[in-house]
Amino acid sequence: MSLTRRSLVEYAAAHFGWRRAYGDTTEIDSLLNEQALTAYTEAADHAALATAKNTDALAVQPGVLDVRGRVLADVLYLEGVLTGARNRGLDPQLIERLDAAVDHGHELTVLLADTVRTTAAVHAAS
Incomplete structure (x- = not known):
């Protein structure tokens, strides 16, 4: 299925x-590669924009x-998926794997x- 048609169906x-x-890992690998390509393509613009915009600690916040x-919202969703898988x-x-992803996600939110x-602390100290 072409990328355009698959995108419309999705x-x-x-x-x-x-x-x-x-159900096919080859198709999964292709989708994961597309996700990564899209994310990294968009990330190229983020660095320049963030450099111009983030002039102090509060601007980053x-x-x-x-x-x-x-x-956090995505991790809680995954936690529900994990509970369902266990049940x-x-x-x-x-x-x-789901448990590890949930744990990692919670660590990332912390x-x-x-x-x-x-x-806020850096701003208060300045």
Whole structure:
């Protein structure tokens, strides 16, 4: 399926709250590569914009706070997926990977919260 057609199908499915599952690791690898390519392409602009915009610690704070909120929401979603996988007795390897992702996500939210606190502390000290 072409990228354009797949994108349209996925857009329509997402509009109705559906998500497509993939049973082929080759297709998964292709999708993961597309995600990475998109993210890194967009990240190239972020560095220049952040350099111009983030002139002091308080300027950094809103962006980091926004990221923490999105990460926390996604981690809590994954925690629900993990609970469902456990309750359904799904493969232990899948449960182990989900558990590790949830733990890592919670650690990331703590680090981001500490970073937000640091922006305020640095500002107060100056």
